[in-house]
Amino acid sequence: MLQGYLGGLPAFLAYFATAGALVLAFAALYIQVTAHREFALIRQGNLAAVPAFIGALVGFVLPLTTAMQFSVNWFDFVIWAVIAAVVQIAAYFLARALMPDVSQRIVDGEIAGGAWLGGVALVCGMVNAASMTP
16 A cells, blocks of 8 residues: 555656756756855855845745656656756856946845845846746
8 A cells, every 4th residue: 555655756766856956956057157156155144145045945946846847758858958958057147247347246235136146136037937837
């Protein structure tokens, strides 16, 4: 009887572990792409870096979960996750194009810069997620 309840456990574990690895990989890539160092700034107590980085993570996770829900298999999920990461990196460059000094503002602790970057990331993530629905 318990076996019937746990039949989906291998798929759950595969998707959950992959999603975790993808989030970590995205975070590592994002930190390398940005002109400011989020973790170092956050460790120093820079509040502007928090909404910027969390916005990027949530902006990535929104389409990631949509891809997980609507993908036809694990490989399809990974492909759409990579697309989500590319869109999120593009969102950073869009935000920077519209506010060229956003990274310096974050380094300087200006909350508005962090909120701007995080907000653009969230908006792009939401549109990206909605675009992935069948």
